[in-house]
Amino acid sequence: MEYNHGTNDNAKNTNTADEEQLEQDLTPFLQSYVASPPKQEETDRLIAVLRPHFKLALQRNLEKDSSSVDNNDDLFANLQPTTTNRLSLLHLLRLQCYVYHAKFFIATAAMFILLISVASSNEIRASWLWELFPWTIPAYMGAGLLYSFRSSNNGMRKLEMVTPYPPQLQFMVRLFLMYVVSVVLGLGGSLSAYVSGEELSLMLFILNWLAPATLVMGMLIAIQYRKGINSAYRWSGSVWLLYMLMNELSIMKVNTSLYLLQNGVALTVGILLAVDSVVKIIRTDGYGRKVTSL
Amino acid sequence: MITVRGIKKKISKDFHVEIGELHIRQGLCVISGASGSGKSAFLELVASASDPDEGELLWNGVPYKQHLGVLRSQIGYVPSEVISYEEMTTEKLLRYMAGLKGNLSTQSIESVLELFRLVDIRRRRMNSLSVGMQRRIILAQAFLGAPSIIVMDEPLKHIDPFEAERLRTLFALYARRNTIIIADDDPNAWITNQHLTMKSGKLYDNTTY
Numbered sequence: 001m002e003y004n005h006g007t008n009d010n011a012k013n014t015n016t017a018d019e020e021q022l023e024q025d026l027t028p029f030l031q032s033y034v035a036s037p038p039k040q041e042e043t044d045r046l047i048a049v050l051r052p053h054f055k056l057a058l059q060r061n062l063e064k065d066s067s068s069v070d071n072n073d074d075l076f077a078n079l080q081p082t083t084t085n086r087l088s089l090l091h092l093l094r095l096q097c098y099v100y101h102a103k104f105f106i107a108t109a110a111m112f113i114l115l116i117s118v119a120s121s122n123e124i125r126a127s128w129l130w131e132l133f134p135w136t137i138p139a140y141m142g143a144g145l146l147y148s149f150r151s152s153n154n155g156m157r158k159l160e161m162v163t164p165y166p167p168q169l170q171f172m173v174r175l176f177l178m179y180v181v182s183v184v185l186g187l188g189g190s191l192s193a194y195v196s197g198e199e200l201s202l203m204l205f206i207l208n209w210l211a212p213a214t215l216v217m218g219m220l221i222a223i224q225y226r227k228g229i230n231s232a233y234r235w236s237g238s239v240w241l242l243y244m245l246m247n248e249l250s251i252m253k254v255n256t257s258l259y260l261l262q263n264g265v266a267l268t269v270g271i272l273l274a275v276d277s278v279v280k281i282i283r284t285d286g287y288g289r290k291v292t293s294l
Numbered sequence: 295m296i297t298v299r300g301i302k303k304k305i306s307k308d309f310h311v312e313i314g315e316l317h318i319r320q321g322l323c324v325i326s327g328a329s330g331s332g333k334s335a336f337l338e339l340v341a342s343a344s345d346p347d348e349g350e351l352l353w354n355g356v357p358y359k360q361h362l363g364v365l366r367s368q369i370g371y372v373p374s375e376v377i378s379y380e381e382m383t384t385e386k387l388l389r390y391m392a393g394l395k396g397n398l399s400t401q402s403i404e405s406v407l408e409l410f411r412l413v414d415i416r417r418r419r420m421n422s423l424s425v426g427m428q429r430r431i432i433l434a435q436a437f438l439g440a441p442s443i444i445v446m447d448e449p450l451k452h453i454d455p456f457e458a459e460r461l462r463t464l465f466a467l468y469a470r471r472n473t474i475i476i477a478d479d480d481p482n483a484w485i486t487n488q489h490l491t492m493k494s495g496k497l498y499d500n501t502t503y
Contacts, residue, residue: 078405079440095393155376162371163394164363
């Protein structure tokens with residue numbers, strides 16, 4: 001074993017010496033083949049040169065992968081191209097109901113029941129009802145409309161805008177929806193109060209809340225069309241409060257004809273503002289002056 | 295083809311987006327540039343989500359303003375950040391958006407649910423989903439009705455890398471017959487037909503492959 005070990009060591013030493021000698025002899029010759037590591041700029045240049053080839057190769061692979069898709073029906077065939085013939089105001093109205101969650105309608109129903117029970121209660125004085133309705137009906141309408149914009153995210157507004165239904169038209173339909181619900185709510189409450197035997201003139205009582213509700217609706221649509229939703233709420237809210245302050249003045253209530261005149265003017269102004277804005281919105285294909293105002 | 299003709303849009307007091315003559319052809323176009331270079335503002339203009347102060351945009355030679363309603367039914371748009379109606383379910387949101395686009399086909403909704411792998415969460419509310427899932431739903435709505443133009447601002451933000459890779463392929467396939475314009479900081483991740491680079495509100499480079 002020892003002998004063999006010694007022989008192996010000798011052979012190993014001879015090999016190492018030979019290898020070193022060979023390396024020394026070849027060094028000048030091999031020097032020209034030794035590559036220095038590439039610089040960052042060189043790598044960038046190479047990638048830039050190769051990029052079109054990579055893209056071409058990737059594209060070919062992609063086409064190869066997708067050829068089976070093309071052979072068996074198009075992957076996107078079921079997406080069904082849109083045709084704008086299907087657009088209608090009724091369709092938009094139905095769509096805007098999607099924006100209202102079931103909770104909202106439950107809350108509305110609860111409010112309606114409360115209003116009816118208050119209106120038909122014998123313990124409530126008639127004068128309270130005269131004050132209760134002009135406050136609650138427009139407030140409900142404004143709050144309901146605001147609820148539909150609860151996702152105040154700009155991105156969502158933009159998504160709703162890049163559709164064939166113009167933003168002004170979407171606002172108009174939502175407001176119309178809330179106005180109709182408010183009027184139904186008010187009429188139900190008024191009839192309940194009348195049936196329960198309250199001593200009130202039904203037409204005057206209806207006018208008492210319908211006038212401010214219509215004025216607020218007209219102002220909301222007219223100002224939103226011209227200045228945007230924030231200004232619409234600011235101005236119509238201020239006018240509504242001013243109107244209610246005037247309503248509180250005893251002179252108006254004492255003098256029936258003056259009271260009728262005030263409510264009549266408010267109702268007319270509200271209707272005129274709404275009609276004027278609706279006509280303008282429809283005439284301008286619903287885009288109005290401020291396309292991106294919502 | 296989308297043609298941009300000398301548009302100018304004021305974004306803030308000292309920042310304008312200003313693009314001279316530009317043609318965006320069918321295929322996948324990626325826009326890159328540093329933050330605040332005007333990519334999102336330019337995409338909004340292309341998607342008709344905002345109006346230029348000067349100049350005009352044309353779709354196949356027809357000015358945007360001439361048939362805005364029809365054009366908008368042909369545009370799918372994905373803004374950078376979208377917070378949707380939180381109580382809406384996936385399916386309801388897609389139905390709502392499809393309706394707004396004038397597309398009443400349930401087949402279209404089923405198709406995007408499958409393409410974007412949303413079938414399992416079709417009845418889940420938006421507020422119960424992860425940000426990545428919500429992003430996928432917003433991407434899906436852009437494909438409803440097979441629009442000719444799809445404009446997406448950082449579409450793969452919040453999406454996991456594996457799904458992102460699949461969606462890149464899906465978008466590339468769709469772009470073979472339509473126009474997809476994407477703002478993304480990593481243009482090399484996409485197989486693009488056109489690459490635009492923006493700098494300080496202006497077009498810095500336009501490379502067509």
